[in-house]
Amino acid sequence: MPARRDRPKQIRGEQLVSKIFDATLAELARVDFESLSMETVAERAGVNKSTLYRRWPTKLDLVRATLDDVTDVRISVPDHGSLRADLLGFLRTVRDFCLSPEMQGIMRLMFGGKAHPELAAVIEAISERKDADSRKIVDRAIARGELPRGVDGAMLLDAMAGAVMNVIFFMNQCFDDAKLERLIEMLLVGAQNGGGSIAKPVTRAKRPAAARKS
CATH class of the missing domain: 1.10.10.60 (Homeodomain-like)
Known part of the structure; x- marks a missing residue:
C-alpha cells in the first residue's frame, strides 16, 4: 500500500x-x-x-x-502614566513603522490616493481615527497637570511625528532614542509654557448706547 x-x-x-x-x-x-x-x-x-x-x-x-x-x-498609543514616557513610546512606534517595508505601500497610497476619491476618503478616515486615538496621550497629560489646558494637542503630536518622518524619509538619517528624547524635551518646553495654545475668540464688551452716541 x-x-x-x-x-x-x-x-x-x-x-x-x-x-x-x-x-x-x-x-x-x-x-x-x-x-x-x-x-x-x-x-x-x-x-x-x-x-x-x-x-x-x-x-x-x-x-x-x-x-x-x-x-x-x-502604531500604538501607550499609557505609562507620564507624558514623557507616553510620547517616547508613541514616537518609537512611529519611527519603527517608518523604517518598516510596510510603510512603502502606505506612503504610495497617501501620495497617490488623491486621484481616487474613495481611496482618499478611506485614508482620511483612518488618519482621523488614529489622530483621535493618539490625542489621548495629551488628554491624560492635561488631566494629570503635565500640560496646560488649551494646549493644541494635535499640533504637538503632528510636530513630533512629522519631525521623525522628515529625518527618516527626507534626510535619510537615523532617529535613535536619545534623539527622540531631545525632540520631546524641546517641544514640551514650549507646550508646557503655553506656546501654541489654541486661542479663545476675543469677545468685546458692548458699550452702553449713550456712550456710543457721544
Missing part, C-alpha cells in the same frame, strides 16, 4: 488574514492602487481568489482592512 502523503496544513483564521494583509502591503510597495489586483495579492499570499472575495468584495475593501490593521498594530 503506497504511503499517504500528508497534505500541507491549511492556514486559517487570524494567521490567514495576516498573511493576506502582508501580501497586500507588499504589492502596494510594488505598484500603485490602480494597478493593484486581487489576483496578484491572492497569488502572493498563496490563497485562492475566492478566499479574498468572500471577505473583501473589492480591492478598496481589502486596502481599507489592511490599513486599519497595520495602523492599529504598528
Whole structure:
C-alpha cells in the first residue's frame, strides 16, 4: 500500500488574514492602487481568489482592512502614566513603522490616493481615527497637570511625528532614542509654557448706547 502523503496544513483564521494583509502591503510597495489586483495579492499570499472575495468584495475593501490593521498594530498609543514616557513610546512606534517595508505601500497610497476619491476618503478616515486615538496621550497629560489646558494637542503630536518622518524619509538619517528624547524635551518646553495654545475668540464688551452716541 503506497504511503499517504500528508497534505500541507491549511492556514486559517487570524494567521490567514495576516498573511493576506502582508501580501497586500507588499504589492502596494510594488505598484500603485490602480494597478493593484486581487489576483496578484491572492497569488502572493498563496490563497485562492475566492478566499479574498468572500471577505473583501473589492480591492478598496481589502486596502481599507489592511490599513486599519497595520495602523492599529504598528502604531500604538501607550499609557505609562507620564507624558514623557507616553510620547517616547508613541514616537518609537512611529519611527519603527517608518523604517518598516510596510510603510512603502502606505506612503504610495497617501501620495497617490488623491486621484481616487474613495481611496482618499478611506485614508482620511483612518488618519482621523488614529489622530483621535493618539490625542489621548495629551488628554491624560492635561488631566494629570503635565500640560496646560488649551494646549493644541494635535499640533504637538503632528510636530513630533512629522519631525521623525522628515529625518527618516527626507534626510535619510537615523532617529535613535536619545534623539527622540531631545525632540520631546524641546517641544514640551514650549507646550508646557503655553506656546501654541489654541486661542479663545476675543469677545468685546458692548458699550452702553449713550456712550456710543457721544
